Amino acid sequence: MTRSGRLGEFLPPLAFGLAVLAIWEAGVRLLHVPAIILPPPSAIATRFATSMPTLAADFRQTIQGVLAGYVMGSLAGFMAAILVDRSQFLQRGLLPIGNLVSALPIVGIAPIMVMWFGFDWPSKAAVVVVMTFFPMLVNTVAGLSVAGAMERDLMKTYGASDWQTLLALRLPVAMPFVFNALKINTTLAMIGAIVAEFFGTPIVGMGFRISTEVGRLQIDMVWATIVVAALTGSLFYALVAGVERRVTFWHASYRAKEA
Amino acid sequence: MKTSLVALAGAAALLAVGSAHAADTVTLQLKWPGGPDIAPEQVLVGGGADVVVDWMPAALAAREKGAEMVNIAQPFKRSGLELTCRADTGIRTPQDLKGRTLGVWFAGNEYPFLNWMAKLGFKTDGSPGGVKVIKQNFNVDPLIQKQADCISTMTYNEYWQVIDAGYKPDQLVVFNYTDQGVSTLEDGLYAMEDKLKDPAFVDKMARFVKASMKGWDYARAHPDEAVKIVLDNDSTGAQTEHHQTQMMAEINKLTEGSDGRLDPASYQQTVKALLSSGGADPVISKEPTGAFTTAVTDKALAK
Numbered sequence: 138m139t140r141s142g143r144l145g146e147f148l149p150p151l152a153f154g155l156a157v158l159a160i161w162e163a164g165v166r167l168l169h170v171p172a173i174i175l176p177p178p179s180a181i182a183t184r185f186a187t188s189m190p191t192l193a194a195d196f197r198q199t200i201q202g203v204l205a206g207y208v209m210g211s212l213a214g215f216m217a218a219i220l221v222d223r224s225q226f227l228q229r230g231l232l233p234i235g236n237l238v239s240a241l242p243i244v245g246i247a248p249i250m251v252m253w254f255g256f257d258w259p260s261k262a263a264v265v266v267v268m269t270f271f272p273m274l275v276n277t278v279a280g281l282s283v284a285g286a287m288e289r290d291l292m293k294t295y296g297a298s299d300w301q302t303l304l305a306l307r308l309p310v311a312m313p314f315v316f317n318a319l320k321i322n323t324t325l326a327m328i329g330a331i332v333a334e335f336f337g338t339p340i341v342g343m344g345f346r347i348s349t350e351v352g353r354l355q356i357d358m359v360w361a362t363i364v365v366a367a368l369t370g371s372l373f374y375a376l377v378a379g380v381e382r383r384v385t386f387w388h389a390s391y392r393a394k395e396a
Numbered sequence: 397m398k399t400s401l402v403a404l405a406g407a408a409a410l411l412a413v414g415s416a417h418a419a420d421t422v423t424l425q426l427k428w429p430g431g432p433d434i435a436p437e438q439v440l441v442g443g444g445a446d447v448v449v450d451w452m453p454a455a456l457a458a459r460e461k462g463a464e465m466v467n468i469a470q471p472f473k474r475s476g477l478e479l480t481c482r483a484d485t486g487i488r489t490p491q492d493l494k495g496r497t498l499g500v501w502f503a504g505n506e507y508p509f510l511n512w513m514a515k516l517g518f519k520t521d522g523s524p525g526g527v528k529v530i531k532q533n534f535n536v537d538p539l540i541q542k543q544a545d546c547i548s549t550m551t552y553n554e555y556w557q558v559i560d561a562g563y564k565p566d567q568l569v570v571f572n573y574t575d576q577g578v579s580t581l582e583d584g585l586y587a588m589e590d591k592l593k594d595p596a597f598v599d600k601m602a603r604f605v606k607a608s609m610k611g612w613d614y615a616r617a618h619p620d621e622a623v624k625i626v627l628d629n630d631s632t633g634a635q636t637e638h639h640q641t642q643m644m645a646e647i648n649k650l651t652e653g654s655d656g657r658l659d660p661a662s663y664q665q666t667v668k669a670l671l672s673s674g675g676a677d678p679v680i681s682k683e684p685t686g687a688f689t690t691a692v693t694d695k696a697l698a699k
Contacts, residue, residue: 171441171462173463174441252537252541256531256543336533337530337531339522339530339531340520340522340531348502349506351435352434352437352502353435353461353504354435354441354458355461
């Protein structure tokens with residue numbers, strides 16, 4: 138892709154974003170909207186700039202729960218999917234339970250996790266594990282079924298064992314599905330960790346900051362934290378998408394872009 | 397919320413008593429703040445209620461931020477906030493709190509605590525030589541689960557929850573904010589300043605305050621009946637007579653002697669305490685103006 142082509146990709150969203158910010162700023166000022174209902178972007182930017190230490194500390198606290206939960210939940214879902222693949226019995230038993238677990242509301246699980254694992258980030262990681270387990274399980278199971286009949290026959294003619302077929306054929310082919318789940322899980326991990334912090338936390342963390350600053354009517358700080366969360370979430374997603382591009386370079390969806 | 401149903405016993409009692417006084421009829425729609433940690437100021441400013449029950453430090457802090465809320469009545473004359481510690485932690489005096497893990501409520505209830513810690517010289521950000529704070533929900537689990545050495549309790553609610561959980565009074569060390577000299581005014585009634593410019597609204601509020609105070613007087617004179625009225629009006633069915641009776645007895649101690657009027661001396665004491673709370677982030681940075689009005693209570697008591 139040419140240099141100007143890549144720049145051309147960024148320009149429309151950038152212009153659109155700036156326009157939204159400009160309308161927001163003008164609207165709030167012209168209509169005299171009270172700051173405790175909706176602060177102007179300039180106030181949020183000022184608060185963001187002056188509260189860097191607090192926002193950085195909050196980020197460091199929350200990200201532990203996010204990353205630990207993300208890794209553990211995705212790994213657990215992945216391994217459960219391999220097990221399910223090996224055993225019909227597990228497939229019939231584990232998938233419905235996974236479904237049930239994913240339907241549990243965070244506002245119900247979070248206080249229980251806090252009671253089990255304490256107020257610090259482990260309880261937030263536990264909530265994230267519960268949320269990220271099922272998407273990973275379901276997507277990996279779907280991915281494992283995608284290897285074509287011809288390719289599987291080829292492996293049989295090579296005398297490959299079940300494990301060799303799994304590692305050489307079925308897992309690589311399942312990667313687009315696995316990364317699908319990994320991308321979904323980045324969002325779920327962010328949401329899970331932040332919302333779980335509403336229910337018991339040491340006094341640092343993005344969820345803590347949002348809930349208490351709302352109570353103090355410091356809405357510009359709430360928005361500043363939202364900005365941090367949005368940036369983190371986007372970066373996380375972009376990172377996973379970048380890795381996906383490397384691992385699944387062979388996939389048809391990438392071919393279309395190059396042309 | 398910490399005040400639960402008994403705090404509205406005044407209103408509930410008036411539902412029974414007030415119905416006999418047709419001239420003072422007032423239609424009440426009681427709303428509970430929905431969701432965890434919704435501060436009363438948010439509901440008032442957002443237009444979700446005409447009048448809210450709030451603690452004065454939170455209301456003054458909100459007023460300084462631009463929320464033009466005004467105190468119209470002060471039913472609670474005394475403060476019921478305390479810090480309850482397990483005796484097995486070895487804590488005996490406030491100075492022993494250094495380095496300990498303390499549970500604190502937020503959503504407006506943290507200001508008296510921050511005030512007290514500033515007075516004791518303890519930082520609350522977790523730095524060494526200060527105290528470690530965790531955001532406590534409106535329950536006593538952190539103390540029972542030993543996740544905190546001390547937790548915030550109200551004399552009328554959470555303290556009894558700890559006792560009901562099996563702790564004996566001699567297994568607990570309680571620091572009452574009033575005894576420590578750091579108490580601030582608690583449950584008062586607040587309305588928005590612009591609404592109070594309307595005489596019809598002031599009249600409506602005056603009738604509500606008058607009926608409320610009648611209810612509180614009734615609750616003090618007939619606590620058992622008041623508890624029954626509260627339980628009859630409890631649509632959730634979650635409250636027990638045992639718990640509500642304890643709460644009623646304690647809350648009556650806090651409303652004793654109040655006719656609804658805000659005592660200017662108590663107001664000044666709270667303001668002074670908040671102004672001198674010191675540190676980089678005082679609760680309020682300047683003397684509030686127009687933060688309370690006697691218009692409603694004058695009207696209510698004149699009737």
